Amino acid sequence: MILARLFIVAAAMLLSGCDALMFRNGFDDVEPAVMYKAKTSTSAPDSIDDLLIINHNIKYGGGRLLFFWECGGDRYNMTEKEVKRHLDAVVEFINEVEPDILMLQEVDVLSLRSAYIDQVQYILDRTHLNHGAYASQHKSDYLPSDGMGKMDFGNATLSRWPISDATRYSLPLVEEYPAYYQYFYLKRHILDATISVPGTNTFHVVNTHLEAFSDDGTKRKQIDQFHEHLTKLENKGATWVAGGDLNSLPDGSEVLKEFDDECSGESRFEGDNYEGEQAWLDDLFADFNSLMPLDEYKEDNSPWFSYTGDASVGWTRTLDYLFTNGTWLEGEVMQSEEQGGYDTLPLSDHAPVRAVLEVGQ
Amino acid sequence: MKTLLCTLACCLGTVAHAGAGTSHGTAEVLDKGELEVGLYAPLRFGMANGFELSIHPLVAIRSPHLAVKKAWVTDGEWQISSRHSLLYPTPLLRTLSGEGTGGIIVADAVIPAILATDNRVILSHALAEESTLSLSARMMLGAELGESSWPSIHMPLAYTRTAAYQDNVSTAVGVQLDGPLFSTFYYRLDFDGWFLPLSDASWATELKSTLHWRPSDVFTMQAGATTVVGAYPYGNNWHVLPAVDLIWRW
Numbered sequence: 001m002i003l004a005r006l007f008i009v010a011a012a013m014l015l016s017g018c019d020a021l022m023f024r025n026g027f028d029d030v031e032p033a034v035m036y037k038a039k040t041s042t043s044a045p046d047s048i049d050d051l052l053i054i055n056h057n058i059k060y061g062g063g064r065l066l067f068f069w070e071c072g073g074d075r076y077n078m079t080e081k082e083v084k085r086h087l088d089a090v091v092e093f094i095n096e097v098e099p100d101i102l103m104l105q106e107v108d109v110l111s112l113r114s115a116y117i118d119q120v121q122y123i124l125d126r127t128h129l130n131h132g133a134y135a136s137q138h139k140s141d142y143l144p145s146d147g148m149g150k151m152d153f154g155n156a157t158l159s160r161w162p163i164s165d166a167t168r169y170s171l172p173l174v175e176e177y178p179a180y181y182q183y184f185y186l187k188r189h190i191l192d193a194t195i196s197v198p199g200t201n202t203f204h205v206v207n208t209h210l211e212a213f214s215d216d217g218t219k220r221k222q223i224d225q226f227h228e229h230l231t232k233l234e235n236k237g238a239t240w241v242a243g244g245d246l247n248s249l250p251d252g253s254e255v256l257k258e259f260d261d262e263c264s265g266e267s268r269f270e271g272d273n274y275e276g277e278q279a280w281l282d283d284l285f286a287d288f289n290s291l292m293p294l295d296e297y298k299e300d301n302s303p304w305f306s307y308t309g310d311a312s313v314g315w316t317r318t319l320d321y322l323f324t325n326g327t328w329l330e331g332e333v334m335q336s337e338e339q340g341g342y343d344t345l346p347l348s349d350h351a352p353v354r355a356v357l358e359v360g361q
Numbered sequence: 362m363k364t365l366l367c368t369l370a371c372c373l374g375t376v377a378h379a380g381a382g383t384s385h386g387t388a389e390v391l392d393k394g395e396l397e398v399g400l401y402a403p404l405r406f407g408m409a410n411g412f413e414l415s416i417h418p419l420v421a422i423r424s425p426h427l428a429v430k431k432a433w434v435t436d437g438e439w440q441i442s443s444r445h446s447l448l449y450p451t452p453l454l455r456t457l458s459g460e461g462t463g464g465i466i467v468a469d470a471v472i473p474a475i476l477a478t479d480n481r482v483i484l485s486h487a488l489a490e491e492s493t494l495s496l497s498a499r500m501m502l503g504a505e506l507g508e509s510s511w512p513s514i515h516m517p518l519a520y521t522r523t524a525a526y527q528d529n530v531s532t533a534v535g536v537q538l539d540g541p542l543f544s545t546f547y548y549r550l551d552f553d554g555w556f557l558p559l560s561d562a563s564w565a566t567e568l569k570s571t572l573h574w575r576p577s578d579v580f581t582m583q584a585g586a587t588t589v590v591g592a593y594p595y596g597n598n599w600h601v602l603p604a605v606d607l608i609w610r611w
Binding site for chain 1: 458459460461462463464465466467468469470512514515516593594595596598600601602
């Protein structure tokens, strides 16, 4: 076993030198995002008073299926029919809410597990959204683990208006992992898209999905880089909206571990534990305008919960956020018919976050 | 063990005809009593009456197989031989199916008993001293015996060589050129064009370019690369893979 692992390390070191020719797992520190256009365009308004933004981690079109790495999960590859059924439910939600800008995390564009359906294109072609920018966080021509095979999934920002520029900025990698594991593991990033929103000069949408599993402070470094990126935009005089799945709890969270959706059976990962991380988002809340007011959250956490690993117990914690240097008019986590007007539990393990931004003032 | 097998299996496509400085891949058959073996290249043994047996010892542990090569025409401008293999890849595929690192196939795969044959006709023509042109035609036939539910392997080299297991047939034609460079150095250019008539993705080309160092008749070192351009169920792609081997011949 040790020999086998050493062999893998040696092979991975050798192969990483040939990454561009073999597995293609790597990214540049800064590289252009992949741009998309809907097959048919729909008209977008020339002037607006406000901007409706939705942020949603769609779990690669997996709906509420439980995959092999989840508690009690046994699924590996989905059928094309399953993926389309789940995506159609997401599309129905988008068409009902009609956001101007949609920020997505965990979108597959060319993965064996989701029948190689390009989910960015699928959504664009079935909604009023016309343009998209995509940046991968896990790309490999072949992942030799768990039969995952070809993988390409990441974050996408979709818009009614053209995206003039979009860039992928790499975030720090998890240092505690061995070299071979790090080589094949997820590579987090910030996707910064400049969108021609009417009534704005330079409008940036900054989309990210931070590390979920690390004990070496990688997530903290990623949060800091996210903050630094937003500060730079602020200093340049840009208007921006930023957010995504930060995989972190805000200060004032009543429960930090042993959540209601925690696995009581066998699971590949230990239960989430956010102890010691409570202050990590403080700078973001202090320096920028959060959709979720911290004082409201401290009074009652539950309306802002946006994740659950077990639909039967409901939403259990807050992982998804939106910030801006502009002004929020309103917003909420769309948890249910009662809160948000839509039953979002079947769509994904994350709930959409809806926000309305003031523009044109 | 699973990881080592997986790596070997992945390399097999590159090295199955990796007889650098050897006659493997040409129509020539080892003389009676001659033996050749490589790190990745198969163990070949010359028999009487123009027969040669070959097997890959490490892979055979999990994927029993045996190949017979027969020289049909040895006189004249063209030598002609054929090579026929019988394979039972099921245990290897099941070993590669599993959780964690080295899991090439998903753990919930249902892999039935599979029987396959790999048949080639090879023609070789001496162009000049130590230079040989070889042409080949190949057909793999496979059959699954029982309930089957496993995803095909969308990796370069592996996809074409496992396609017949699920889709019953794969074919290829090849051109190989061997010749001297200088001193004890030789080259080999080996091109194969695959056509998979019943598969989701139906074609691939492979060009293996290797430099051989043959300091003695006993030992050959080979290094180079295999460029694979082909179709996969997700679309077209290309890869360049290392091709390295050490070969001994007695």
